[in-house]
Each structure stands twice: as structure tokens, then as C-alpha cells.
Amino acid sequence: MKIIKEAFSMRILLAEDEKQLSKVLVTALNSRGYSVVPVYDGQEAVEKASQGVYDLMIFDIMMPLLTGIEALKRIRAAGDQTYVIMLTAMSEVDDKVTGLDAGADDYLTKPFSLKELLARLRSLERRTEDYGNDVLNFGDITLDSNEQRLESFNSISLSAKETRLLNLLILNANKEIASDVLIEHIWDNDEDVEQETLWIYISYLRQKLRAVNAHVEIRGEKGGPYQLVKTDKGGL
Structure with a gap:
């Protein structure tokens, strides 16, 4: 869609x-x-x-x-x-x-x-206009937007789109956010964006949150809405 x-x-x-x-x-x-x-x-x-x-x-x-x-x-x-x-x-x-x-x-x-x-x-x-706040924290994760780096028990690099998406999710942690709202904020106005594209980036971020063993996860099925929350267990 x-x-x-x-x-x-x-x-x-x-x-x-x-x-x-x-x-x-x-x-x-x-x-x-x-x-x-x-x-x-x-x-x-x-x-x-x-x-x-x-x-x-x-x-x-x-x-x-x-x-x-x-x-x-x-x-x-x-x-x-x-x-x-x-x-x-x-x-x-x-x-x-x-x-x-x-x-x-x-x-x-x-x-x-x-x-x-x-x-x-x-x-x-x-x-x-680029990413948002320079450094954000939520639960046991830290997002350094300037360096495009996600940190928890270890660290991992993010793409520009992943950085902007996680930045917005952290700023609005615990809220259920509709797909169209995320797309509006993350992608440029001249880009044709489909739900599938957003789902791919959500999946990438989920993998990277697990990779750093974060006690944070993105909830939501394909099509949204999506919600960033704290969890009891890390990703590994």
C-alpha cells in the first residue's frame, strides 16, 4: 500500500x-x-x-x-x-x-x-532537519544521531533512515504511532513510499535492537501502528 x-x-x-x-x-x-x-x-x-x-x-x-x-x-x-x-x-x-x-x-x-x-x-x-536530537536515551539504549550509532550492551551502526526512525520512536516512546505519521516524518516529500518500505526499516531496527541486547523493542504488526517499549529481557 x-x-x-x-x-x-x-x-x-x-x-x-x-x-x-x-x-x-x-x-x-x-x-x-x-x-x-x-x-x-x-x-x-x-x-x-x-x-x-x-x-x-x-x-x-x-x-x-x-x-x-x-x-x-x-x-x-x-x-x-x-x-x-x-x-x-x-x-x-x-x-x-x-x-x-x-x-x-x-x-x-x-x-x-x-x-x-x-x-x-x-x-x-x-x-x-537532519535527524533530530543529537543524543537520546530510552531504557538501556542510547541513540547518537550525529554518529548514527545505537548503543546498549554493545553498539551498532545505523543508516540515515534507521537513525531518523529510531529518533522519532524514542521521542514518542510508549505511544502507538500510525504508519503514515512515521512515513511523513522520515521520508522526503518527493519520495514515493510504500508500507512495505517502512516495514523493512522496522524489521532492520528490530534486528539491531536484538544485536545490541537491548531491553527495548518495537511492537506492532506489518501496516502498524508501531510502539517503542521497554522489555524485561534483552535481545540475545
């Missing part, structure tokens, strides 16, 4: 309870080609994060039901390592430190300029 691909756009989860500000941000980001999913409280942010794959999450700290920091802690505890920018109306150092300690990657202090936010997004796009 061939996947008909659309042009890839960065998918953003925006958690901001000030609806007017949220509307302004969604409109501005959409106009620049970003795909934005808005939510208005911390609990909904946790739910949406668990259900989908995002390239970036932007969380306000002060939100109802769960604060941005509480939501982020739950998301990180579930294994999600997606890049997160925190928004705060307070400029005190302690608030920024609290957010970073909770797992945030960056922060913006309100009021902020749209130009500044867009500059952060462009910087993030440049950093991730």
Missing part, C-alpha cells in the same frame, strides 16, 4: 488558557505553515500529548486543572521526549529553573514578541 504524502509541516501542541492569545498564536503560526493543535488546560494537554505525535509543545505555566509544569512532568514520566517551550508571565529565575527541572527545553517570558517565537521555531527546525 502506497502512502500519498502531503508536504510536511511542523506539528505543534499549544496549551494556553488565554483563548484570545491562543487564537492569535494559532492564526500567526498557521499562516507560516505550522500545524497547531490548541488546548486550554493542563489536563487536556496531557491527553493530547499521549494521543498524537508532535514536533514541538508550547505550554503556558499558569493553566487550570494542571499547571504547565504539572502537565509536563506527567508527559515526561510517560516517556515523551518532545521538545517543549514553556511560557511564563513571571520573569523570576526560580520559575524558569522549575520549568527546566521539570523537563522543559526552553522558555519565553510573557509578554513576548511573535518574531522571537518564530525565531525559536526556525532554530528548532534547523536543528532537527
Whole structure:
């Protein structure tokens, strides 16, 4: 089965309870080609994060039901390592430190300029256009994207596509990810990609996870969805 691909756009989860500000941000980001999913409280942010794959999450700290920091802690505890920018109306150092300690990657202090936010997004796009995060860990495995190397009890080299695929799976560990989502993120827009091609790369990665005796595996049948999880036993 061939996947008909659309042009890839960065998918953003925006958690901001000030609806007017949220509307302004969604409109501005959409106009620049970003795909934005808005939510208005911390609990909904946790739910949406668990259900989908995002390239970036932007969380306000002060939100109802769960604060941005509480939501982020739950998301990180579930294994999600997606890049997160925190928004705060307070400029005190302690608030920024609290957010970073909770797992945030960056922060913006309100009021902020749209130009500044867009500059952060462009910087993030440049950093991730090849593979994504340089070094990622999940369970007992380490993925060095720059070196295209998978490490556990020993190490093994990966191809460029294998590296990008495992990077995305680690960032979204424990989530079931549909085949079309993986293909959209891993392959270029001008490549004709079939389900069979993705299945071949999933199979390659499974073999290499076993080869390094990792206590991590990729679950899912041919056609997906696929899920990266920790296991009790290694691959050998």
C-alpha cells in the first residue's frame, strides 16, 4: 500500500488558557505553515500529548486543572521526549529553573514578541532537519544521531533512515504511532513510499535492537501502528 504524502509541516501542541492569545498564536503560526493543535488546560494537554505525535509543545505555566509544569512532568514520566517551550508571565529565575527541572527545553517570558517565537521555531527546525536530537536515551539504549550509532550492551551502526526512525520512536516512546505519521516524518516529500518500505526499516531496527541486547523493542504488526517499549529481557 502506497502512502500519498502531503508536504510536511511542523506539528505543534499549544496549551494556553488565554483563548484570545491562543487564537492569535494559532492564526500567526498557521499562516507560516505550522500545524497547531490548541488546548486550554493542563489536563487536556496531557491527553493530547499521549494521543498524537508532535514536533514541538508550547505550554503556558499558569493553566487550570494542571499547571504547565504539572502537565509536563506527567508527559515526561510517560516517556515523551518532545521538545517543549514553556511560557511564563513571571520573569523570576526560580520559575524558569522549575520549568527546566521539570523537563522543559526552553522558555519565553510573557509578554513576548511573535518574531522571537518564530525565531525559536526556525532554530528548532534547523536543528532537527537532519535527524533530530543529537543524543537520546530510552531504557538501556542510547541513540547518537550525529554518529548514527545505537548503543546498549554493545553498539551498532545505523543508516540515515534507521537513525531518523529510531529518533522519532524514542521521542514518542510508549505511544502507538500510525504508519503514515512515521512515513511523513522520515521520508522526503518527493519520495514515493510504500508500507512495505517502512516495514523493512522496522524489521532492520528490530534486528539491531536484538544485536545490541537491548531491553527495548518495537511492537506492532506489518501496516502498524508501531510502539517503542521497554522489555524485561534483552535481545540475545
